[in-house]
Amino acid sequence: MMKTELLAPIIFMPLIGAAILGIWGKHWSEKLIGAIACSTVGISTVLSFYLVFAKLLVLPADGRLLTQHLFTWIKAGSFRADFAFMVDPLSAVMLLFVTFVAFWIHVFATGYMHGEDGYYRFFAYLNLFMFMMLTLILADNFLLMFVGWEGVGLCSYLLIGYYFLKDSANDAAKKAFIVNRIGDAGFVLGVMLIFLHAGTISFIDKTVDGASVDSSFARLGKLFLNADPLWVVGTMTAIALLLFVGAIGKSAQIPLFVWLPDAMAGPTPVSALIHAATMVTAGVYMVARCSPIYTKSPTAMFVVAVVGGATALLAATIAIAQWDIKKVLAYSTVSQLGYMFLACGAGGFSAGIFHVFTHSFFKALLFLGAGSIIIGMHHEQDLRFMGGLKKYMPKTFWTVAMGWLAISGVPLFSGFFSKDDILYRTFSSSSLPSPWGAVLWVAGVATAGLTAIYMTRLVVLAFFGDERYRPHHEEGAHEVKAAHGHEESEATEDRAAYAHRLIPRESPANMWIPLVVLAVLSVAGGWIGISEGLTGGRIPNAFEHFLEPAIAKPVAISGELTVSAEHAESHTLELALTGLSAIIGIGGILIGWSWFKGRPLWQPPSLLENKYWVDEVYNRLFVEPIKSISTEFFWKVFDVKIIDGAVNGAAWLVSGMGDVLRLIQVGFTRVYAALILAGALVVIGYFLIGLNR
Numbered sequence: 001m002m003k004t005e006l007l008a009p010i011i012f013m014p015l016i017g018a019a020i021l022g023i024w025g026k027h028w029s030e031k032l033i034g035a036i037a038c039s040t041v042g043i044s045t046v047l048s049f050y051l052v053f054a055k056l057l058v059l060p061a062d063g064r065l066l067t068q069h070l071f072t073w074i075k076a077g078s079f080r081a082d083f084a085f086m087v088d089p090l091s092a093v094m095l096l097f098v099t100f101v102a103f104w105i106h107v108f109a110t111g112y113m114h115g116e117d118g119y120y121r122f123f124a125y126l127n128l129f130m131f132m133m134l135t136l137i138l139a140d141n142f143l144l145m146f147v148g149w150e151g152v153g154l155c156s157y158l159l160i161g162y163y164f165l166k167d168s169a170n171d172a173a174k175k176a177f178i179v180n181r182i183g184d185a186g187f188v189l190g191v192m193l194i195f196l197h198a199g200t201i202s203f204i205d206k207t208v209d210g211a212s213v214d215s216s217f218a219r220l221g222k223l224f225l226n227a228d229p230l231w232v233v234g235t236m237t238a239i240a241l242l243l244f245v246g247a248i249g250k251s252a253q254i255p256l257f258v259w260l261p262d263a264m265a266g267p268t269p270v271s272a273l274i275h276a277a278t279m280v281t282a283g284v285y286m287v288a289r290c291s292p293i294y295t296k297s298p299t300a301m302f303v304v305a306v307v308g309g310a311t312a313l314l315a316a317t318i319a320i321a322q323w324d325i326k327k328v329l330a331y332s333t334v335s336q337l338g339y340m341f342l343a344c345g346a347g348g349f350s351a352g353i354f355h356v357f358t359h360s361f362f363k364a365l366l367f368l369g370a371g372s373i374i375i376g377m378h379h380e381q382d383l384r385f386m387g388g389l390k391k392y393m394p395k396t397f398w399t400v401a402m403g404w405l406a407i408s409g410v411p412l413f414s415g416f417f418s419k420d421d422i423l424y425r426t427f428s429s430s431s432l433p434s435p436w437g438a439v440l441w442v443a444g445v446a447t448a449g450l451t452a453i454y455m456t457r458l459v460v461l462a463f464f465g466d467e468r469y470r471p472h473h474e475e476g477a478h479e480v481k482a483a484h485g486h487e488e489s490e491a492t493e494d495r496a497a498y499a500h501r502l503i504p505r506e507s508p509a510n511m512w513i514p515l516v517v518l519a520v521l522s523v524a525g526g527w528i529g530i531s532e533g534l535t536g537g538r539i540p541n542a543f544e545h546f547l548e549p550a551i552a553k554p555v556a557i558s559g560e561l562t563v564s565a566e567h568a569e570s571h572t573l574e575l576a577l578t579g580l581s582a583i584i585g586i587g588g589i590l591i592g593w594s595w596f597k598g599r600p601l602w603q604p605p606s607l608l609e610n611k612y613w614v615d616e617v618y619n620r621l622f623v624e625p626i627k628s629i630s631t632e633f634f635w636k637v638f639d640v641k642i643i644d645g646a647v648n649g650a651a652w653l654v655s656g657m658g659d660v661l662r663l664i665q666v667g668f669t670r671v672y673a674a675l676i677l678a679g680a681l682v683v684i685g686y687f688l689i690g691l692n693r
Contacts, residue, residue: 015038062549070083140203172262281337312337340353392503395516409582461600462593
């Protein structure tokens with residue numbers, strides 16, 4: 001472990017940018033605002049790459065840890081929480097892609113948000129989010145991580161509700177905030193249990209001010225040596241499941257996934273940064289960080305895998321039936337997050353983080369590509385009113401095509417390597433009870449096929465076929481979607497002129513250049529994680545070996561450490577499964593192409609189009625009863641009659657006492673003399689009675 005002074009600048013540069021823009025940005029030009037927002041994140045990005053490649057990688061593989069202690073934040077009795085940061089291989093991976101992808105999304109946003117009244121406010125929020133996200137992934141203890149955890153939730157609320165004059169945006173922001181608070185309650189309880197049993201909340205062993213601080217994971221590990229095994233496993237399971245409740249909320253898994261699709265009400269760069277590339281992967285990062293806890297609880301691992309697999313398949317079936325281009329990508333994100341948890345539950349934590357890494361590139365690319373389409377189509381988001389955009393927006397098409405092929409799992413693209421790693425580890429997992437590895441593998445393969453189909457549908461409807469947008473706008477210009485926060489003032493314009501203005505156009509350079517950068521990484525970003533099985537054991541998996549010191553080894557159901565695929569004598573099974581999943585992915589593309597090329601407006605089943613009516617069920621079971629109880633009891637009875645009644649009653653009592661006392665304040669001298677005489681008689685009488693006793 002070595003100390004460094006670079007972590008604080010990396011984290012606080014975006015905060016400085018947020019403060020500057022929030023205080024003074026209102027009166028500045030868009031160019032100056034964009035320059036400050038992008039430069040602060042750019043500085044963090046450059047420092048991050050320097051820190052990892054020049055400072056961390058030069059250390060021995062088993063000693064790659066850099067720390068910076070700023071001050072002791074809370075110290076009460078045995079409880080200690082430091083305001084301190086750390087970088088190990090796990091947080092280094094997150095640090096690199098979070099800062100890098102965020103920088104290019106900031107650049108894209110300078111073009112996408114052009115002309116917005118709240119331009120400075122948007123970038124202040126975006127910079128603040130970066131500070132919170134970096135705090136989350138670089139914190140060296142659970143409490144500081146929770147600060148970042150809640151901070152990104154706050155920024156998500158602010159950015160989803162950026163168009164605060166729109167009820168839909170406000171409702172979506174509140175929904176995201178409330179649903180995440182449900183998950184956060186579990187996270188808090190899990191951290192409390194960790195401190196209760198470990199006596200510390202630190203992620204690492206360290207020495208601060210001459211005092212030794214053990215990691216919470218090491219302390220919990222000692223429970224296995226000094227306590228009843230059943231009690232210890234039960235404790236670990238309780239902690240792991242409570243932490244996973246927090247991950248379910250933050251990373252939009254069943255049953256708390258409903259907030260993320262609605263979060264598309266925010267500007268598209270927000271969707272790309274927060275709800276695709278960074279914030280929603282925080283739950284996966286937290287589970288991987290806590291792998292020493294999860295590997296000691298087979299029950300928790302099983303729950304994580306089942307929830308992840310079920311979410312991946314459910315969201316994929318919904319995505320295939322959505323018409324809003326951002327909603328398709330939103331449900332795709334939910335599905336891909338399910339893949340990541342499936343990997344973690346199967347014991348493949350490194351595979352899950354690898355998919356977090358590759359997903360950040362191709363999903364950010366797809367969201368930004370959708371943003372480019374929306375701008376080029378003058379804020380149209382409905383796929384039914386697109387088509388034929390390839391000839392108008394060639395740069396957007398070719399870059400989005402790279403993301404489409406990557407997420408579909410086409411060989412040699414980034415998503416191929418990470419997705420197949422997850423599927424193989426699921427099938428061969430000895431951490432899952434038989435036959436659940438095979439069952440969840442089937443769910444994963446089905447999800448891969450559906451992913452290829454619905455992404456092909458999106459590309460076909462947007463870029464190929466007839467140009468459906470012109471008739472739509474000529475016949476009903478007043479129905480254009482105000483998805484970008486602009487009012488529907490176009491209704492009063494001449495329809496012919498309006499249709500002419502809606503000819504699609506390619507995005508400016510500050511929007512398509514980030515697409516090109518992300519497209520390159522969507523192709524090549526997965527090459528650093530090629531599994532040994534795909535090379536016959538000749539080339540080591542660089543990504544997994546880099547993460548190895550920060551990830552706990554999974555435990556088989558038998559209680560022994562599992563044997564990874566890379567150390568297996570034969571890689572035949574992995575190669576066979578990889579070939580099968582590649583065929584399914586390519587087959588999904590061919591099915592989607594042949595079906596939607598001839599039937600672009602195919603009407604999907606209402607069950608899928610209406611998202612299984614999950615929101616309606618939640619409204620009926622939870623939202624409406626809570627609103628009813630809140631209105632009829634907590635407001636009309638508890639608030640009005642009890643709280644207000646107590647306050648009003650106290651006021652009435654004081655007023656009544658004042659009325660009584662006022663009777664003796666009449667302003668006549670003889671009355672006051674009589675009262676003095678009466679008081680004197682009472683005092684004399686009291687003493688006389690005392691003397692007689």
